[in-house]
Structures are given as structure tokens and as C-alpha cells.
Amino acid sequence: MDNQSTVTEFRLLGLSRFPEMQPLLFMCFLIIYLLTLADNLSICLAIWTDTTLHTPVYFFLVNVSLLDISYSSVILPNMLVTLVAKSKSLSFSSCIAQLYFIISFAGSKSFLLALMAYDRYMAICQPLHYATIMNHRTSLCSAIAIWIGGFVYSVLHTFFIARLPFCGPNEINHFFCEIPPLIKLAFMDTYFNEVLVFLLSGVVGGSCFLLISTSYAYILSTIMKICSTQGRFKTFSTCVSHLITVLLLYGPGFFTYLHLSSSYSMDTGKVVSVFYTVVTPC
Structure with missing residues (x-):
């Protein structure tokens, strides 16, 4: 390591x-980003201006929209630049900052989806x-606790990633700075970091997913007791969009973070990450 130079910037592939x-991907993701901004801002504006929607469920929905806007804005603008620019480099500090905010917003959204599941449980x-x-x-x-919790949760991940020695290759086989490809570039044995990522993601994500699953188990039990088919359908329809979001976030998220990097395929990981970074916010 003494003969290696420390990496000061990364190159996103x-x-x-x-x-x-590249031009086709640029147009597709630009349209998706603009739709994400327009849709989520419209939701916030509609709820803000209509006093009849000033209820907990719509208040949580505003927070989901704000998180989706923030999450997309951390990833997609830089991704669009790399699609058209000749230089695809990103400084070390910018990469770590991007990683920090991505994990923060993703963690907060995970907590929020669990809270929304509990809200549906109480309502039904x-x-x-x-x-x-x-x-x-x-x-x-x-x-407030959810937003703070996401930023605190991100500190743990980012701290241990930032301390890794990056002295060799600087090409990240991804379209943003994510933990698995960064760990692969570290110039040391990263088994401890892999286990730490697995445990943190498993404990936090697994706890939220368990709360969501438990809430919906009670919800489905209550819905099945409703006599009319129309009543069951109407009640369950209030949960459909939430369930779809949970599946799109947790499915790819667990695939990415709940296994060691030795079995992680970068090309597959890039495709999978599109779902929870691009599709879900939109």
C-alpha cells in the first residue's frame, strides 16, 4: 500500500x-426524472391546498413525495450528466456525500413505509x-423522528465506507456511488465491512419489513371478515399503492444488500437498482 497512490476521484462506468x-437512455431517464418531480410536487401541492386532506395518511404521503424527490435528485441529475458528458469522473468527497444522502433518504423511506403500514392497520x-x-x-x-433516523442510520454505513483505503482501480461499475461496487474497489480485506452492511441492512430493513408484514397480516384478517365483496375490495384498495411501493423497494433492496460481495454481479446489480432508485419514486 505504501507504493500506491490514494484515489482522489472515481470514474462511473x-x-x-x-x-x-447513451442518447436513448438519456431521454428515457430525463422523462422519468421530470415525471417524478411533477408527480410528487403535484401530490404535495394538492394536499397542501386542500384542507380536507390534512390528515395523518396524507401527511405521510407528503413525506413520501419529499423523500422521492430528494432521492431522485441525488442520483438522476448526475446520472444524466454522465450519459452525455465525456468526463464521467466524480471526486471522492462527492461520491461519499452522494452515498450518504442516498442511504439517508432510503433509510427514512423504509421507516416511513413501516409507519404507513401501522397507520393502515389502525385505520382498518x-x-x-x-x-x-x-x-x-x-x-x-x-x-421528524423518521427523517432524523435516516440520517443517523446513514452515518454508520458511510463512516466505515469512507475509512476504506482506495489505492487501486477507480472505476465504479455503476451509475451512482453504491456500497457493493465501492467495497469491491477497496485495497484491503473487506469481509468486516460486508458483514457490517449485511447486519445493518438486515436489522433495520428486516425490522421494518417485519412490522409491515405483521400489519398486513392483521389487515387481511380484518378484511376477510367483511361480508360484502365490494366492501372488502374498497378497503383493500386503500393499501394497494403502499404494497406495490413496499415490494419495489424491499425486493431489489434486499437483493443488493443482503448477500456478500463475492456473489454480487455488478451488471445485474445495476439493473436491479434501477427499480428502487428510478422506478419506485416515479
Whole structure:
């Protein structure tokens, strides 16, 4: 290591290695990014201007939209630049900063989806206690705790990644700075970091997913007790969009973070990460 120079910047290889694909990918992801901004800002504006929507479930939805806007804005603008620019380099500090905010917003969204599942559980299974427990003060305090929790959770991941010695290759086979490809570039045995990522992601993501699964188990049990088919469908329809978001976030997320890097395929990982970085926010 004494004879190696410390890496000061990384070169992102991007989503595709074929130059002829870059203009098409640029247009596709530009449209997706603009749609993501327009859709989520419209949701925030509609809820803000309509006082009848000032309820906990819509307050949480505003937070989801803000997280999606923030998450997309950390990744997609830089991704669009790398698709059209000749220079695809990113400084070490910028890469670590991007990693920090990505994990922060993803962690906060994971906490928020778990809270929204609990909110649906209270609304469907405990409707008489809903207004008492899920009041405005509780919703506000929960949202603040979720945002802070995401930033604290990200510190643990980012700290140990930033301390790794990067003295060799500086090409990241990805379209943004993510943990698995960064670990592969470290100039040391990274088994400890891999286990740490596995444990942190497993404990935090697994706990949130367990809460969501438990909430929906009770929700489905309650829905099945409703006599009319129309009533069951109407009740369950309030949960469909939340369930789709959970599947699109946790499925690819678990695939990326809950296994060691020795079995991680970079090309497959790039495709999988598109779902929770691009598709889900849109």
C-alpha cells in the first residue's frame, strides 16, 4: 500500500457500456426524472391546498413525495450528466456525500413505509382508536423522528465506507456511488465491512419489513371478515399503492444488500437498482 497512490476521484462506468445507447437512455431517464418531480410536487401541492386532506395518511404521503424527490435528485441529475458528458469522473468527497444522502433518504423511506403500514392497520383494524392515537402531534413527531433516523442510520454505513483505503482501480461499475461496487474497489480485506452492511441492512430493513408484514397480516384478517365483496375490495384498495411501493423497494433492496460481495454481479446489480432508485419514486 505504501507504493500506491490514494484515489482522489472515481470514474462511473454508467448503466450501459454501449455509446450508441447513451442518447436513448438519456431521454428515457430525463422523462422519468421530470415525471417524478411533477408527480410528487403535484401530490404535495394538492394536499397542501386542500384542507380536507390534512390528515395523518396524507401527511405521510407528503413525506413520501419529499423523500422521492430528494432521492431522485441525488442520483438522476448526475446520472444524466454522465450519459452525455465525456468526463464521467466524480471526486471522492462527492461520491461519499452522494452515498450518504442516498442511504439517508432510503433509510427514512423504509421507516416511513413501516409507519404507513401501522397507520393502515389502525385505520382498518382499530378504527375507533385511530383518531386518538394517530393525531397530528403524533404524526409530526413520527415524521421528524423518521427523517432524523435516516440520517443517523446513514452515518454508520458511510463512516466505515469512507475509512476504506482506495489505492487501486477507480472505476465504479455503476451509475451512482453504491456500497457493493465501492467495497469491491477497496485495497484491503473487506469481509468486516460486508458483514457490517449485511447486519445493518438486515436489522433495520428486516425490522421494518417485519412490522409491515405483521400489519398486513392483521389487515387481511380484518378484511376477510367483511361480508360484502365490494366492501372488502374498497378497503383493500386503500393499501394497494403502499404494497406495490413496499415490494419495489424491499425486493431489489434486499437483493443488493443482503448477500456478500463475492456473489454480487455488478451488471445485474445495476439493473436491479434501477427499480428502487428510478422506478419506485416515479
